[in-house]
Amino acid sequence: MELLRSAPIGVVSFGPGASLAAWMLAGLGADVRHRTFANNADLDCAAFIDGAEPASGSDPFGDLEAPVIVTDAPFTSANRAALERISRAARVVWITPWGCDGPWAERPASDLVLHAAGGWMSATGDPDREPLGPPGPQASYLAGLFAAVEAAAAFALPGGARPGITDVSAAEAVLATTIYDAVAFQYFGRVRPRTGARYAPTQPTIVTLPCRDGFVGIHATLHRQWVLLAEAMGHPELVRDPRFLTHGDRAEHLAELDAYLLPWLQAHGRWELFERLQALGIPAAPTPDAAEVLSLPHLEVRRAWRDLRLPDGRSVRVPVLPIRETFVSPAVAAAHDGREGPWRQGALRVVDLSMGWAGPLAGHILACFGADVIKVESHRRYDWWRGGTPGADPELQLHERSHVFNGVNRGKRGIALDLATPVGREALLRLLRGADVLVENFRPGTLERLGLSPERLLAENPGLVVLRHSGFGSTGPWARYFAFGNTIESLSGLAAATGYPGGPPRMMSNAYGDPVGGLTATVGLLAALAARQRDGRGRCIEVAQLEAMLPLVTPVLLEYQLSGRVPPRRGNARPGSVLAGVFPCRGEDRWLAVEARNHFEAARLASVLGTAETPTPAEVAAWCKVRDRHEAAATLAAAGVPAAPVYDEADTLAEEPFASRGFWSGEERAVVGFHLYPLLPLRRDGKRFHPGRPAPLLGEHTAEVLRSLGYDERAVESFFQEGVSGSVPVPP
Known part of the structure; x- marks a missing residue:
């Protein structure tokens, strides 16, 4: 490439x-x-x-x-x-x-x-x-x-x-x-606890549970997915059961929920469950280990591997670059005609059709870099990361109270267009004719069904760079399967390698496949913009989230290939380190991470603890137990031993090394008020990148953008009167 x-x-x-x-x-x-x-x-x-x-x-x-x-x-x-x-x-x-x-x-x-x-x-x-x-x-x-x-x-x-x-x-x-999570703490006043097999206490059906031949990940985040899961279990009546009506209800009745889930899972194998749930539209994963990831048929079809010959002559499989150029405009883009339309003068022009975290993260980063980003949703099918249910308690405006949506969509204006209507699609086309970038993470085929294929879009605008960022890519047997970040994390083999020794696999707390995918996609998008500067041509870039995760699990994949054994779950131990672990300190749920990577650091640790030899984990635990975690971390760090408290989200808002480096930025947003939000972990010449505006309310900027696209007042009013646009969620 x-x-x-x-x-x-x-x-x-x-x-x-x-x-x-x-x-x-x-x-x-x-x-x-x-x-x-x-x-x-x-x-x-x-x-x-x-x-x-x-x-x-x-x-x-x-x-x-x-x-x-x-x-x-x-x-x-x-x-x-x-x-x-x-x-x-x-x-x-x-x-x-x-x-x-x-x-x-x-x-x-x-x-x-x-x-x-x-x-x-x-x-x-x-x-x-x-x-x-x-x-x-x-x-x-x-x-x-x-x-x-x-x-x-x-x-x-x-x-x-x-x-x-x-x-x-x-x-x-x-x-x-x-x-x-730190934004959620400010919104709701709760610190997120560890919940074992479940992703979070508010998400009882994002879970990794045992089945007949291993473990299966079920990632039924949305209400419609819960309805489908109940039907799959053979108990559609659970949807109307007062114990299971909402996420909160199900979280309060986990034992009763598992009384239905676990027997059903035990009757089926994990690959059977994976295929069955995906066929129903429920994101799921069979929790493959390193050996299985290396032989996944979907990745074979996608040619996601390359052979790497090591200096000792052995050959191993490693991932290919997860960024693909799938289409290049045959025509060279003309210069912008000088009419700015809805766009800020001189800014990169970005249309963001994506939802969730991965795609919107790319748009957010571009906004932080100074781009003018317009997010397009529909009041009938809005970004699912908003949460809420259309028609439920409109006064509370739950769709405007999502900490995750309000975090990743800062820096963007927002418009509402029903793309199922010809009028909505034409308005989007007008917007895209003057854009530099389109970001989308629909399932493959969605744009084509709307008559908005990359080929047509680049015919209308030869300089447009299109980023397609689905879970599995546009080809292969899993192309139309469903994925959230947890699904990608599990299918990459990371979940199978995470957990206590001898225990079951555990999910990470951050749907890791999403930010990894979003960052990888941003690199590809920026590279495509650099290419356009050189040749004047727009192009379509594809980044499949699963393939973006593979480079980050290469140590596990290589260990399997070089040893012939699937790496076990090791807890917090680290291969090659003399000692690594997390130890309780004084206070409730207060912990310290300590690692001596080599014998020099082990000797320094021994000198602090006063042991003649490298201390055992039990000796480190005894030393930590009577000490404040901050004081213990400072003592070990001063001696040259890597150590840090295990921070929860409340800690990260107030403690070093974040408090004095300007990582948090205060922001006022309608409905939810003033809160601190994270900035990018980049400081260019000592200065942070700021997104410039809070996340948009649903359809907040629709009228102003339509006017700038050439619609007169009567036409703008008709968008709202005919239900093409709106600012209040309605059922699709």
């Missing part, structure tokens, strides 16, 4: 974050010169460093000249001086654990402690046991994705490649992808 053809980028990788970014950017056609301190024995990096040159310890940045430099160099005074020097002539994208300033900047870190401090772990695991982190370097990978976004933006957007330093905090990357 040549979307970033000849874009010169230098990468110096010390770990997984910059290695992943280098691999993605090179796969998109950039001219990447990659130096690495990693080696193929490091399973966290092995899939991303083939072709990289070994780095020199004396001067890793020497003679590396490019307008953009990406690195995850350790935060030291020497590295800071070197990168500040380079930043006089280049855009330096620097991944660090805690950010380039602040009271934690020089603290040691590992992925386990980043997961703890960033808020992922507090709600993952069983309520009577220690919080769980995901296996592998997920924090580093996420930071690498954000770094790739910033590097691609340098070639796609004005001003991105100016010399300077972009500070990418891995801890903030984790916090930015916690499904807006």
Whole structure:
């Protein structure tokens, strides 16, 4: 692929974050010169460093000249001086654990402690046991994705490649992808607990439960999916049962609900359940392990793997780049005619048709980068992340009180158009004729059924970049299957690898497949915009969420292939580390993550605890139990041992390393009032990216946009009178 053809980028990788970014950017056609301190024995990096040159310890940045430099160099005074020097002539994208300033900047870190401090772990695991982190370097990978976004933006957007330093905090990357739990805490005043097999106490039918031959993930988020699940169990009457009418009712009667679910699941195999539930329209996953993921027929058909030959001669399967160019405009785009229409002058023009988290995240990031984003919904079929039920308590306006919708759709205007009507489709076409980008995450075929295929859209607007971002892609046997972020997480093999030793698989607390997909899609979209700058042509980019997740589970996939054994669930232990775990501290549900990655850190840990040898987990637990978690973390960090409290969402709002770095931004929004919302984990030359406006009310800007598209007042009124547009939800 040549979307970033000849874009010169230098990468110096010390770990997984910059290695992943280098691999993605090179796969998109950039001219990447990659130096690495990693080696193929490091399973966290092995899939991303083939072709990289070994780095020199004396001067890793020497003679590396490019307008953009990406690195995850350790935060030291020497590295800071070197990168500040380079930043006089280049855009330096620097991944660090805690950010380039602040009271934690020089603290040691590992992925386990980043997961703890960033808020992922507090709600993952069983309520009577220690919080769980995901296996592998997920924090580093996420930071690498954000770094790739910033590097691609340098070639796609004005001003991105100016010399300077972009500070990418891995801890903030984790916090930015916690499904807006801190916003929920402010809205509702509750800290989310660990709920074992269930995703959250408010989502009793997002669950991983045992079946006849393993575990199956059921991700029935929406009410209509609960109705279908009750019918599948052979008990349609449950839908009218007072115990199960709402999410809240079902959550209060879990034992009674499971009395129906568990016997039914035990009568069926997980692959049978997967196919049956998907056929009904219920997102589900058979919780495949690493061996099964590598042989999934859908991924075979999609050619989602490549062979990688290791230096010892062994060959392994690793993922291909999950970004595909499926169509290029045969015509070159004409310059904008000077008529701005509804668009802000000089801004990138984005139409966002997507729903949920993954697609809207791409639109949100572009808004933070200065794009003018218009979100298109219908008052008959609005973004399901709004929640609420059409016609239910209109005074309360539940569809405007969703913390997740209000989090990811900041920076956008919103209009309501019923695309099932010819008038609604024509209005959308008018909008798209002047747009630069269209983002959509419908199931494949939806745009085509509306008469809005990419081929037609690019015929109308040859410069349009279309991002298609469904769960499984447009081809293959699962193309029309249903997926939420939990579904993608499970099908990638991550859920099967997450859990206590000897215990069942556990979901992460953040529907991880969604933010990973959204970030990957943003990289692809920016690369397509860079290509348009070069050749003047719009194009269609496809990013399947499942394929976007695969690079982030490569350590598990490689361990299986190299050992011949499916990796077990290890709790918070980390392969290769001398000691890693999460230990209770003084107070209720207060925990500390500690990791000694090598014998040097183990010796420092022993000196703090006063043990002659590497302390046992029991000795670390005894030391932590009588101490405040903040004091214990500070003591260990000062000794050079990675450690951090396990923060819940309330902690992340008030504690370091986030409180003093400007990560939270206050915002007033109609209906819900003033709250703090997260910003991107990027600081360009010390400045944060702000989205500029709160998430739109349903149809808030419909009339103004229609007028700007050339509709007169009478025509605008008819949109509302005929039900093409509206601001109050109505049943479809």
